[in-house]
Amino acid sequence: MLASAAVLPWNPSGAADGVSALTFDVFGTVVDWRGSIIAEGAAFNRARGKRIDWARFADRWRAGYGPSMNLVRKGELPWMTIDQLHRRVLDQLLVEFQLEDLDEAARDHLNRAWHRLKPWPDGVAGLTRLKKKFIIATLSNGNVALLTNMAKNAGLPWDCILSAELARHYKPDPEAYLTAASLLGLKPAQVMMVAAHKGDLKAAKAVGFHTAFVPRPKEYGPDREPETKPDESCEIVARDFLDLANQLGAPK
Amino acid sequence: MLASAAVLPWNPSGAADGVSALTFDVFGTVVDWRGSIIAEGAAFNRARGKRIDWARFADRWRAGYGPSMNLVRKGELPWMTIDQLHRRVLDQLLVEFQLEDLDEAARDHLNRAWHRLKPWPDGVAGLTRLKKKFIIATLSNGNVALLTNMAKNAGLPWDCILSAELARHYKPDPEAYLTAASLLGLKPAQVMMVAAHKGDLKAAKAVGFHTAFVPRPKEYGPDREPETKPDESCEIVARDFLDLANQLGAPK
Numbered sequence: 001m002l003a004s005a006a007v008l009p010w011n012p013s014g015a016a017d018g019v020s021a022l023t024f025d026v027f028g029t030v031v032d033w034r035g036s037i038i039a040e041g042a043a044f045n046r047a048r049g050k051r052i053d054w055a056r057f058a059d060r061w062r063a064g065y066g067p068s069m070n071l072v073r074k075g076e077l078p079w080m081t082i083d084q085l086h087r088r089v090l091d092q093l094l095v096e097f098q099l100e101d102l103d104e105a106a107r108d109h110l111n112r113a114w115h116r117l118k119p120w121p122d123g124v125a126g127l128t129r130l131k132k133k134f135i136i137a138t139l140s141n142g143n144v145a146l147l148t149n150m151a152k153n154a155g156l157p158w159d160c161i162l163s164a165e166l167a168r169h170y171k172p173d174p175e176a177y178l179t180a181a182s183l184l185g186l187k188p189a190q191v192m193m194v195a196a197h198k199g200d201l202k203a204a205k206a207v208g209f210h211t212a213f214v215p216r217p218k219e220y221g222p223d224r225e226p227e228t229k230p231d232e233s234c235e236i237v238a239r240d241f242l243d244l245a246n247q248l249g250a251p252k
Numbered sequence: 253m254l255a256s257a258a259v260l261p262w263n264p265s266g267a268a269d270g271v272s273a274l275t276f277d278v279f280g281t282v283v284d285w286r287g288s289i290i291a292e293g294a295a296f297n298r299a300r301g302k303r304i305d306w307a308r309f310a311d312r313w314r315a316g317y318g319p320s321m322n323l324v325r326k327g328e329l330p331w332m333t334i335d336q337l338h339r340r341v342l343d344q345l346l347v348e349f350q351l352e353d354l355d356e357a358a359r360d361h362l363n364r365a366w367h368r369l370k371p372w373p374d375g376v377a378g379l380t381r382l383k384k385k386f387i388i389a390t391l392s393n394g395n396v397a398l399l400t401n402m403a404k405n406a407g408l409p410w411d412c413i414l415s416a417e418l419a420r421h422y423k424p425d426p427e428a429y430l431t432a433a434s435l436l437g438l439k440p441a442q443v444m445m446v447a448a449h450k451g452d453l454k455a456a457k458a459v460g461f462h463t464a465f466v467p468r469p470k471e472y473g474p475d476r477e478p479e480t481k482p483d484e485s486c487e488i489v490a491r492d493f494l495d496l497a498n499q500l501g502a503p504k
Binding site for chain 2: 083135137143144145146148149151152159160161165166183184185186
């Protein structure tokens with residue numbers, strides 16, 4: 001698994017200095033959710049003779065997830081996984097897009113499009129390099145099952161699947177980050193959060209994580225201003241995961 | 253990552269029939285804890301000019317872990333990770349073996365010998381095959397950090413690191429198994445527990461898991477009778493992980 005003998009044995013101690021683990025935001029940072037949903041939708045249209053605007057569908061689906069999640073964060077909804085929140089939004093969208101006739105199996109399959117999202121082109125190669133020097137883990141609001149299935153579909157070589165689900169607190173709540181560091185047996189200062197979203201980095205930095213900003217200018221498609229301008233929450237700014245590997249000295 | 257197009261996309265639904273995921277006991281089932289500790293100890297003796305009997309040390313260390321863990325299970329100790337329980341036993345053994353002069357860094361390094369355990373010879377090849385057909389996850393009493401570091405050291409290709417730590421209930425408590433299935437988004441009947449220990453399989457079966465028994469006759473060394481005789485808790489009995497891959501139809 002490890003290409004370089006120099007980094008063996010893998011044995012980071014809570015007492016060690018420096019960054020031992022990188023934790024990654026996933027939706028938008030590792031995978032192109034919008035492009036992937038649009039591609040699934042095109043296949044759906046072809047198979048069912050529909051003319052659904054899947055770019056709009058994807059944007060509405062993603063836009064619905066934040067408010068639902070915030071209801072959970074504020075305690076106005078009980079704990080629900082992202083699969084459950086996605087499904088809640090999906091069922092509303094199916095009415096809006098006149099797809100109420102979709103049966104349960106088709107709804108479940110469509111909801112699991114989020115398990116089949118495709119990585120950005122640098123994703124697998126960049127993570128594979130970073131894995132030679134660091135523990136690489138997800139730290140996503142996506143649930144463990146979603147992230148595990150996504151990794152298997154997309155070949156994402158995570159050392160460990162970590163999720164807000166394990167803290168039962170969604171990012172940017174501090175518990176999500178602190179639980180991840182604790183499960184890795186590390187202090188926050190030994191972990192670097194990697195994300196395309198400054199809110200995520202700001203929250204990670206507030207609890208003592210290091211931060212790396214990897215802007216993904218195509219995340220929201222042509223009609224929404226992407227986050228590309230770093231601010232003080234971004235210790236490192238990288239063009240993509242290969243650039244991040246270069247900057248962090250990960251072997252080729 | 254996936255060798256066979258037949259199993260793509262990876263998309264097990266809670267509604268699907270059959271086994272989608274294999275969960276593995278780790279200490280004794282995947283890794284040879286006794287042989288690994290003895291090998292670490294031999295290096296320790298050489299480096300420090302000691303004549304410690306590391307076979308006895310390893311057996312005493314492992315024997316101490318069960319009773320400590322049961323204190324946690326019964327609520328007589330607060331939740332402690334296996335790293336913490338190992339360290340609790342280690343500190344007692346260092347007195348018994350006249351190694352009280354070991355400093356904190358050396359104690360921490362020795363305690364992390366459990367992060368550096370070596371797999372049985374069929375371990376990596378068997379898991380690599382099984383991963384082509386199933387989600388493969390740990391389901392160990394070892395904590396997430398220990399299992400993650402071990403995987404990185406040993407090249408164990410887990411899809412997901414699951415641990416009793418995530419349920420805060422040690423095996424064989426039912427919560428440990430049920431939490432793992434829930435995190436995988438699966439019903440217990442869609443998961444197969446793989447272990448060298450019948451107590452583990454019996455507890456998994458009691459909550460609805462399928463079970464595979466892989467006896468490891470060398471686990472306890474020459475002086476203790478290994479568990480090799482299957483009973484009614486063992487649905488499948490395999491010689492090793494390659495035999496298990498054959499029996500479960502995992503591609504080569």
